[in-house]
Every structure is written in structure tokens, then in C-alpha cells.
Amino acid sequence: xxxxxSLIGAPTDVxxxxxxxxxxxxxxxxxxLQPVLERLGCQVLDRGNLNGPPNPWQAPVDGYRHLSxxxxxxREVHTAVYHxxxxxxxxxxxxxxxxxxIGSISAVARHCREQGKKLRVLxxxxxxxxxxxxxxxSGNIHGMPVACxxxxxxxxxxxxxxxxxxxxxxxxxxIGIRSVDEGEKRFVHEMGLEVFDMRYIDxxxxxxxxxxxxxxxxxxxxxxxxxxxxxLDPDVAPxxxxxxxxxxxxxxxxxxxxxxADSGRLGSLDVMxxxxxxxxxxxxxxxxxxxxxxxxxxxxxxxxx
Ligand SMILES: [Mn+2]
Numbered sequence: 001x002x003x004x005x006s007l008i009g010a011p012t013d014v015x016x017x018x019x020x021x022x023x024x025x026x027x028x029x030x031x032x033l034q035p036v037l038e039r040l041g042c043q044v045l046d047r048g049n050l051n052g053p054p055n056p057w058q059a060p061v062d063g064y065r066h067l068s069x070x071x072x073x074x075r076e077v078h079t080a081v082y083h084x085x086x087x088x089x090x091x092x093x094x095x096x097x098x099x100x101x102i103g104s105i106s107a108v109a110r111h112c113r114e115q116g117k118k119l120r121v122l123x124x125x126x127x128x129x130x131x132x133x134x135x136x137x138s139g140n141i142h143g144m145p146v147a148c149x150x151x152x153x154x155x156x157x158x159x160x161x162x163x164x165x166x167x168x169x170x171x172x173x174x175i176g177i178r179s180v181d182e183g184e185k186r187f188v189h190e191m192g193l194e195v196f197d198m199r200y201i202d203x204x205x206x207x208x209x210x211x212x213x214x215x216x217x218x219x220x221x222x223x224x225x226x227x228x229x230x231x232l233d234p235d236v237a238p239x240x241x242x243x244x245x246x247x248x249x250x251x252x253x254x255x256x257x258x259x260x261a262d263s264g265r266l267g268s269l270d271v272m273x274x275x276x277x278x279x280x281x282x283x284x285x286x287x288x289x290x291x292x293x294x295x296x297x298x299x300x301x302x303x304x305x
Pocket of ligand 1: 125126127129228
């Protein structure tokens, strides 16, 4: 049976510190995401773009920037992702900034609770996205989604999926991390998040990292991948608002995706923070699409199934 995949565009940058990721969904479409997935045997429905409030571009209030807009967008995302999962389809959320991971992953967690499934979240990112209003230097909510999902944040975001917290820190594996704010670092340790930072990947290699990140998945585990494009080294992916040098190379990222594909457990995906305004001839969107292809089973290796 072909894999049933749904594309959901969420064209907003209300949670980000730079404008432009609102153009991300269209750039991924222009880079042929749908035909690439179809060539890999997926049956793909493009659900088009969600609608939400415009970006008012205002200063933070009580440590949050654009909170009501972020809540509105996340409600839309939650409903759309939940609907696709209910229909037995694999949702791919096309961001949009990473604050939308709250809507997406709270929907995945709700689906897993109802289906009696375990959930593992792989957070591929340069940043831990574990800030709160008290420790954030910027108030940008795209730096807070993991904390919100774990129960630390404003009530309308923390309670979005109807269960608080939406997920446990022990369900999360963060990979590629190399920029963490001071207060955030303490909070990550306090909450016991499992982080495979770049130092770990340098020393142990991507293969060992992914073996651990994917350890103990079983037939009842739903694997969610939240792929922030700034996970990648800016040499291969310049089109993001928050580049941090020293990320995974193209080949390391491809191995990461291939090993996730080999697990056979991928159930949902976010592709976030792609910023066409900062890109060079859409190359970052094209790299993202190539990596998504690896995630859906395209292999560069001459391996027999
Ligand atoms: Mn992120």
C-alpha cells in the first residue's frame, strides 16, 4: 500500500525574529516536494495553506512576542495535523517558524494518547528551543516550543492539545544543538532533556548518535521528526534566519535522515524555518527536499531491501 502523505502549509513568521519564513511553504513546493515524494511511492495530497493573523511586528509583552497571533496559528496547525492523523495519513507541516511545533506535536501527542501509542520526538535543530518568558533574551516564541510542549509556557499554548503537559521531556531527543542561551542551558539540564549536541556528534559520529536517538523504538512507537532547517550547516543551508556555524554536513544530515527512514517508524514531520528571503536561488529549499527524500526512503547506497 502506498504511503498516504499530506502537505500542510503554515505561512507565518509570527514567532520568529526575522521576517520571511512565511514564504517557506511555497519555496518547498517550488523545489518539487510533492513530485519527489510521489516518485518515492507516496500518495500525496497538498492541503494548501492554513490561514491565520498577519504579523503585527511588535515588541514583546511580558516576555512574549505576538502571543495571540502565535496561539491562533498553532490552533490552526493543531486541528489540521490532528485531522490528517485521524484519517490515517502522514502529515508534513511546511513552516513557517518553529513556534508551530507546539500545534503540530500537541496534535501528534493527542493522536498517540488516543491510539495507545508511544511517542518519540526527534528535534533536529541548532537550538534547544527551550526558552521561557523569564529566561528568553528576545521574547520570540520560536525559541520556546519544546518548553511549552513540556508544560512550561503560557496557558493557551501549554493547554493547546487538551492534556498538560503535551509530552514528557523523556520522549524527546535533540540532535545538532550548538546554540543555547545561558538560562535555557540550566533549564535543559534541570528537565533532563536528552541532547546530542554538535560536540557529541563530532566525537561519536552521526551513526552512533542516531543509533542512540532511535534506540528502543517498537511497533507501537510513533516517530515524529521536527526538522528545523537551521540544523544544517549554513554552508549547505544559508536560507534560515538564525544560522549557526558548525552544523552537520550534507552527508551527515543525509545519514541522519536515512537512519530515521530505516527505523520504519516515521509518522509525522515538520519542516521549519526555511527563509527564502535569505536563500540563494532556492538552494536551501532544494537541500531540504533532498533530505526529506532520504527521510522517505531514498537511498544513495546500493542496498537491497
Ligand atoms: Mn528551532
